[in-house]
Amino acid sequence: MMNSDFENRYFNEDCIAGCQKHIPDDSIDLIVTDPPYGIGGDTLHKHYNRDENHVIDGYVEIPMEEYGEFSQQWITQAERILKPGGSIYIVSGYTNLFYILEALRQTSLREMNHIIWKYNFGVYTKKKYVSSHYHILFYVKPDGPHTFNTYERYGAKEKDADGGSLNYQDREDVWIINREYKPGKKKNKNELPSELLKKIIRYSSNEGDTVCDLFLGSFSAVKVARGLNRNATGFEKSAEAYDYQIKQMEQLTPGYLMNNIREPEHSPPSNQGKPWTDEEFARLKERYTDLRSDSKTKKESIDILGEEFGRGYFGILNKINQIEG
Numbered sequence: 001m002m003n004s005d006f007e008n009r010y011f012n013e014d015c016i017a018g019c020q021k022h023i024p025d026d027s028i029d030l031i032v033t034d035p036p037y038g039i040g041g042d043t044l045h046k047h048y049n050r051d052e053n054h055v056i057d058g059y060v061e062i063p064m065e066e067y068g069e070f071s072q073q074w075i076t077q078a079e080r081i082l083k084p085g086g087s088i089y090i091v092s093g094y095t096n097l098f099y100i101l102e103a104l105r106q107t108s109l110r111e112m113n114h115i116i117w118k119y120n121f122g123v124y125t126k127k128k129y130v131s132s133h134y135h136i137l138f139y140v141k142p143d144g145p146h147t148f149n150t151y152e153r154y155g156a157k158e159k160d161a162d163g164g165s166l167n168y169q170d171r172e173d174v175w176i177i178n179r180e181y182k183p184g185k186k187k188n189k190n191e192l193p194s195e196l197l198k199k200i201i202r203y204s205s206n207e208g209d210t211v212c213d214l215f216l217g218s219f220s221a222v223k224v225a226r227g228l229n230r231n232a233t234g235f236e237k238s239a240e241a242y243d244y245q246i247k248q249m250e251q252l253t254p255g256y257l258m259n260n261i262r263e264p265e266h267s268p269p270s271n272q273g274k275p276w277t278d279e280e281f282a283r284l285k286e287r288y289t290d291l292r293s294d295s296k297t298k299k300e301s302i303d304i305l306g307e308e309f310g311r312g313y314f315g316i317l318n319k320i321n322q323i324e325g
């Protein structure tokens, strides 16, 4: 029988067998993961010309010829453990992207965005263009409302110096986020920047939700998740990487990132206190019906409508209660 005591526990196990053993169906709100690339990741330092003294030994790579089957198996587990409405973000290079997309196509998971992450320090080349992007595949499991906190980082009315909407820019599907340079600090090969992880976790989960990473590496995703008051779990096959990082997890204080995150600026709702016109009420009814049929929860719909109609939360709630009778 499955021991489902997995919250805030991390396993030094293969993620495919480990998921089957520890994680029940429909139990995870968000998966953020970065599988091995199948391109000789255990020798990546050769491409990056990197000082290996600070890179932790132990990175389990997948042979190229097994990549398709391997991707299919772990993505099947990911689909199983996500709650209906749960989200998954998979980081992939371009070499084996095909296998990941093909494995996703075999599931019920629904594509939301194919994000391009542009980073600095691309792999140096002379006779072709320098490669400096990754793909981030954002999918959602059907049959449940998915969390997307549209105004979590930028309010609807925040503008840059040229009058452009910061909310719109932050939600475009090309992200320019630099890798972190951590001189003298121990890290995993390919450690994901915390800026990138904070963005994903804040948009696609809420405090108290459970975030899972099937390929923990330096545990970067679960460190950020715990820092943002989410629960976390995950797997890492390499004993060296696991033993080093599990000690760091024990020292970590949940919520440690909460005082240091960008909060959106919300100017007072522009129509607050003004009487509702019949036309406005009819538009609200129509938009509320659309949002609910697009699987938004009542609360999510109220947040969105508050921004759109320039009204406070309770102003919208009162009207919706009238609509629902």
Ligand SMILES: C[S@@+](CC[C@H](N)C(=O)[O-])C[C@H]1O[C@@H](n2cnc3c(N)ncnc32)[C@H](O)[C@@H]1O
Binding pocket: 013, 014, 015, 016, 033, 034, 035, 036, 037, 058, 059, 060, 061, 188, 189, 190, 191, 192, 214, 215, 216, 217, 218, 219, 220, 221, 235, 236, 237, 238, 241
């Ligand atoms: C690209 S790295 C992840 C890096 C991580 N996102 C970070 O920011 O440090 C992939 C990791 O998956 C681990 N791994 C490879 N095969 C695995 C498997 N079957 N189950 C669990 N972990 C595995 C590797 O040892 C490696 O640490």
